[in-house]
Amino acid sequence: MRLLALFACLATLANPLTAQEIPANMQGVEARALFGAARAGSPHRADAFGSYAKGCVAGAVQLPETGPTWQAMRLSRNRNWGTPELVDFLQDLSKKAARLRGWDGIYIGDMSQPRGGPMTSGHASHQIGLDADIWMLPAQDLRLSRTARENLSSISMRRAGGAYVNDAWTPQHMALLKAAAQDRRVARIFVFPGAKVWMCQQETGNRAWLRKIRPWWGHHYHFHVRLACPRGMKGCVDQAPPPAGDGCDAAQDWVDDILNPPPPDPNAPPPKPRRQLTMADLPRQCVTVLQGG
Secondary structure, X not given: OHHHHHHHHHXXXXXXXXXXXXXXXXXXOOHHHHHHOOOOOOOOOOEEEEEOOEEEEEOOEEOOOEEOOEEEOOHHHOOOEEOHHHHHHHHHHHHHHOOOOXXXXXXXXXXXXXXXXXXXXXXXXXXXXXXXEEEOOOOOOOOOOHHHHHHOOOOOOEEHHHOEEOOOOOHHHHHHHHHHHOOOOEEEEEEOHHHHHHHHHHOOOOOHHHHHEEEOOOOOOEEEXXXXXXXXXXXXXXXXXXXXXXXXXXXXXXXXXXXXXXXXXXXXXXXXXXXXXXXXXXOOHHHHHHHOO
């Protein structure tokens, strides 16, 4: 009965919380501290609430630490959680990776925390159980100890500040990103701009998958996969779809700016420090996600 009541609460609480509705123990506390303290998923039906950078996940499941074609890395972070759809996708992608020359599978970095939400470090997104980082380092040892997974590092693929790929990049990296992008569950993939341009130059067939490959700062030690909101998760807010076309011209523009950066704008205001989210910023279902179990 307790679980049924919680399910009903999750289904009906759709409006933002008022300050008076936030539990006393959550008032004045950064949301990242509250979600970072959760050690296990909530006892609810799997559901994503809010957007990728402002939300939470109910009923998240934990990716097993080791599988036949994957290993979860940095286990001390307890960030190998996500929706069932994300876990299934990663297992499927790892099998495809294992068929590539030089790869036995994939090393998986941060997914989400047990109940999603803002993280104490490292990411603005990854909040609703639909994001995952895949290491660029080919997985060639799937028997790593917990200690090894804390100390092993991925490898960078970029050269010239991300304008080009380096000698560590292989056609197998492109094949893996292409396999991920061609999966219907995937909304977009973030990778450094030089990699996008390289793949644009190499693709001679159907280029539709390139639309999902989006250049972004960093993302040269790993690529970041983002799934679309699964069907039936009505509280999940999809990101706007990528612009039409393969995005190759825009990626080339980004590379050109890296190689020949425009002069700084003397009138540009200084960047404002990012305000840390509180529970009032998140969907009201996130209170129940934290309170459940």
